[in-house]
Amino acid sequence: MDPKPEATAPPLPELEMHHHHPAVANFRSFVTEMAVALASKPLTPAHKSLVQKRLIHFFPDAHTPRHPVYAAMIHRAIIELNEQGGSREESISTFIQNEYHDLPRAHSSFLKHHLWKLCESGEITMTRDKSYLLGKREELKIKRKKLGRPRKIKEEEQMESIDMDIRVTQVQNTVVEEQNQLTEKWDEVFAEIQDEVIVEHDQVEEQNEANRETNQAELQNESLENELQEQENRASGEMNTPQKQEAGVRQEQNQPEEGKNDAAKGQALSEEQQIEAIEEKNQSLVQQSVVLSEQDQQQEQEIIVALGQKQQADQRNRIMEKQSQRVHPKRLRSDSQAEKDKPKKRIKKSLVTCIIPDLPPDMPLKFRERIEGFNASEVVFVIQKRLYKTDVSEGHNRLFMPFSQIKTEFLRPEEKTILKNRNGKKIPEIEVLLIEPSCEHDWTMSLKILEMRKASGQLSYVYNLGTNWNKVVSNNSLCKGMIVQLWAFRVDSKLCFVLGKVVTGDEDDAIADQSTSASRKRRKKLGRPHKIDLMKEEHRPKEEKEIIDMEIQVTEEQNKVTEEQNMQTEIGTMYENNGRSNSRASGRGSHHR
DNA sequence: GTCGGCTAAGGAGGATGATA
């Protein structure tokens, strides 16, 4: 006997594809049973090939659809049809049919179903005349947008929106993941069922083949025997009774064999029914595969959406990164330089703390009286300084006090550490209190140490008294050329200053110099008076002028006294240096101190 | 060493257009 060729299934009648076919119900129960019973059964390549051949035979056009998901097709149809009052279902259907081929047989049912789903989710709206528009809310928003000025989306809102998108994406990803897992399980079960179907089919085929061979052999034997007997009868010329009887017995003996053949035929018939049942199962499998293909396609779309959301998440990260990196170029440069120059800063420290000793002037009586109310302690003379353009410039709002001009150290070591330890782009500052020359106001101000770099690479330091300095300037008519004196004192360890005017400067020059800023030029162009202009002589009240004049007289008298004291001290120092009167000179110095 | 000018960032307030 020749080796058995690869199993081939006999042609079976094509079944009509229908979701409610009774075979589907059978198939489902069959699947459940097979999934349990045949979990570890392998599928041979021959079986796989057989199933493929069968599937192709029955469903030559069964494959994964190429068109986008229905929601996308409907959206595109509504947008591109762009019909006044919306598009009707028929026109949408026609559009989709024209644009996309390879649509499922149940296209109209699918379309109805998805239109209903999109209406329910609010993505589209059905009008009274059963036309479909893109979402109502969206439409209203567009209308408002057209009328109003487009609102600028703030970064925070963008972030919120992106956060929301990320959350949605996470949920979508979870759903997709679950669907994938289900699909995988379903594929496994499907493969197992295929195995079982093939095995069953093979067994039936083998049995049929065997039966056919047996029947043919028996029939051949019988016909041969009959021929032999006829030849014998013809040769003897006459048939005797015992021979007839023998022939009759033989006939009788043959009868059960015929009965046997009938039974075999009956068995073959039942096997054909089994094959039919298996074919039905195959049919159901194909239907399921079509459903799975649709699911796959939907998942693909969801993955595309998820990828889009991921891109948005990336964009959000980029924005955050950008925000964290957003530093003023100048600040950035200064930061890097500050980092580089840290050792130099330390080297300069000795210079910074080097205070030039001098004889401090006495604090005017009105200031003494004023600070007595604060219960002040640690009163020290800080600086006597001529005011420069930037010191009174509205645009600078600061009083520069170079370290070299500082007469007495007024900061505690811990305060100095705070001010000099620059961490990041912000210059550290401490809050101080300043009593202005008029003694009418005291201002909360900020004290900083600024690092001034020269072209040679050397560093110098200045104290910067800022915040509210402009108010002190305007309240006390401070101007370029004026000489001011600053004393420091402590109130419950808080650093406070008191400012005194000594010599008046050229106010007109000062006012003129304050017009350096571009804004002032623009104001002049526009014919608007600048704030500083209002401070000019003609705008000032007489009382204020009188007060200023009195202050000037007082400070001038004070200066005369101070100058006399300085002269006496200088004379004493000269004696000291010459070694003529050491004891006398040192005694005077200590007295002044 | 010190002064004076420049510049970016951010805030205040006015102008504009749409909506209720």
Place this chain on the structure above:
DNA sequence: TATCATCCTCCTTAGCCGAC
């Protein structure tokens, strides 16, 4: 007509850097 949202212009502030 009042209110709201947005944009635009001008001003203030802080800090850096070059010139003297």
